[in-house]
Amino acid sequence: MLLFLYNILLPIALAFSFPFYLRRMLKRGGYARNFSQRFGRFPKEMTDRFAEGGWTWIRAVSVGEIGLALRLIEELKRQSPDFKAVISTTTSTGYTLGLQRRANRPWIEIIYNPIDFYPIVSFCWKQIRPREAILIDSDLWPSFLALAKAHRSPVYLANARLSRRSERRYAKTRLLSQRLFWRNVTSLFAQDQEDAERWKRIGVSADRIMVTGSMKYDTDEVASGTNARFSVWLDEHGIKAGRPILLGGSLHRGEEDLLLSSFKLLQAEFPKLFLILVPRHVERTREIVQLLRARSVPFALRSEPDFREDPSILLVNTTGELRDWYCTATVVVVGKSFYGTGGQNPIEPILAGKPVVVGPHMENFQYIVDELRNAGGIIQLHSADALVSTLADLLRNPSVASSIVARAFKAMAQHQGAIRRTASMIIQGRAGLSIAG
Template sequence: MLLFLYNILLPIALLISFPVYLRRMLKRGGYARNFSQRFGRYSKEMANRFAEGGWTWIRAVSVGEIGLALRLIEELKRQSPDFKAVISTTTSTGYALGLQRRANRPWIEVIYNPIDFYPIVSLCWKQIRPREAILIDSDLWPSFLALAKAHRSPVYLANARLSRRSERRYVKLRSLAQTLFWRNVTSLFAQDQGDAERWKRVGVPADRITVTGNMKYDTDDLASGINSRFSVWLQKHGINVGRPILLGGSLHPGEEDLLLSGFKLLQAEFPQLFLILVPRHVERTREIAQLLRARGVRFALRSEPDFQDDPSILLVNTTGELRDWYSAATVVVVGKSFYGVGGQNPIEPILAGKPVVVGPHMENFQYIVDELRTAGGIIQLHSADALVPTLADLLRNPSAASSVVARAFKAMAHHQGAIRRTASMIINERVKQDQDPGHESADWRSS
């Protein structure tokens, strides 16, 4: 009954929200490409590949989750050579990154997430015919989960996190969540013990929860600033290797202005300082470029690297490169933490070996930020007023900056191998299913 009501109310909610959604699509751009996939319409070539069977459906909302899904897929492929994956995403930037990374990987398909209306998801399910589903960071949708249950396809929540705010919401709706979500989840791989306890409190059975560590913080994938391809790229364009670089990553509105103001103040002591701005949403490039012009500063675009006027600022207007840009930096400021709520992933720049500064709003990453702050592995500021003196201290004292990074690595050591552990548990479950005919999903696995 709840699922029926959900599917009655969903079209109404979509109609009401359509104007807002349309404005967002037009602003961000890129949504027109393969838009019909959101309604379960695929090209003939893609449908033929789906018909081969044996696919695993992996849902990843946006760019960050896509990157994580691809790392998990590579490990699953290493452990099980016949592994094939369909990655579905919601945003145009995530879709573009998925297509870019699937090059020369015929065992990966990339599609848009379908609208979670039962007839639409059912149409998708019949074409993709997944043997299992993996949801990255708890991308939960009632119709999708119900169809997985109907076809006896296991559902795994990988890198599953639950914020305190979401916990409070689920506790209030415990019986509803139990019916629409938890009864349809096969296994949940929690990021840490705090997340595991929260999942238990909202109704997920304890025997379905395993703490595997946070895949985003898996230091097996440690980057090296020395070998950064963008360090080489910057040198090619005249930015000397010894020049200090301040990078703002995943920036939200207002944070570019904050960094620009701080940058100008820092230049008095560090005249060679170079600033790299990487907005969270690339469609904001024009807005940020206008801000820079209004401030009278010279800058270059990543897509149009004109360094003839010796600009001291680079605006990155491309997607899927942030992790590599981190490796080129001296100090990193993580966005959505000064202006905005929730913050962004602070671990990728730490894995690149860089000291990280964040603002007061890191609610979506509070557990790991608390862990890092206690260890002295991250610098969290209570207000933007402390940003300039903090950055000056880090630029002035390279050894102190290195100590921050070393303490961060030590604090994150227990997350090492999270991707391998998650993949192993999924593959082990798959082997059990293959050995037990009772787990065969509806009539297509052998077709």
């Protein structure tokens, strides 16, 4: 009855929200590409491959989840050579990144997430015929979960994180959530024990929860600190090796202005300092360009490699490159931590071997930040007031920066291996073995 009511109300909600999403799609761009996939319409060559059977459906909302999904797939492929996966994503940036990284991997298909309307998801399910589903970071949708149960396909929640805020929200609708979500989940792989306890409190059965760790701790070939591709790119464009680079990654509105102000003050002591701005949402490029022009600072766009003048700032207005750019930095400031709430992933720049500074708002990664801060492996500021002095100290004292990175690596080492553990659990489930915690 609840699922029926949900599917009655969903089209009404979509109709009311359509103007908002249309404006958002036009602003972000790229959504028109393969838009029919959101209704379960796929090209014939793709459906022919689906008909071969044996696929695993992996849902990954956007860029970050796509990266985790691809790394998990590589491990699953290593443990089970016949493994193949369909990755579905919601955003155009995630879709583009998925297509880029699936090159020469015929065992991976990239599609858009279908609208969670039962007839549409059912149509997709009949075409893909997945043997199991993996949801990255708890991408939960009622119709999708109901169809997985109807087709007797196991559902695994991988890298499952539950914030305090989400716990409070689910607790208010415990019975509803239990019927729509949790009873349809086969196994949940929590990031840490604290998350596991939260999942239990909102109604997930304890025997379905395993603590496998955060997959974001696991390094790969891109975020290893040895990727020199973009350092070469900078060198070719006049930004020579040895020049100090301040990088702001996954920046949200207001944080570009903060870094520009800090950058201007730092230039008095570090005249050769170069600033790289990487916004979280590339559709904000026009807004940031206007800000840069208003400040009359020479800047370059990543999408326009022919610089007209010697820039002091690079605005990265392309997608899927953040981890590569981290490898070029001297110091990294992680966005959505000074303005906004939740923060962004601090692990990737650390894995690239860089000292990391974050602001007070790291709610979505607080467990990780607390461990790193207690180990002396990250700097978390209570406000933006201390940002300039903190950055100056790190730029002035490379040995201090190096020691912070070393302590961060030591703190993270005990948490690595989550991808391997998660893949092993899924393979055990395939073999019909118990994976209960």
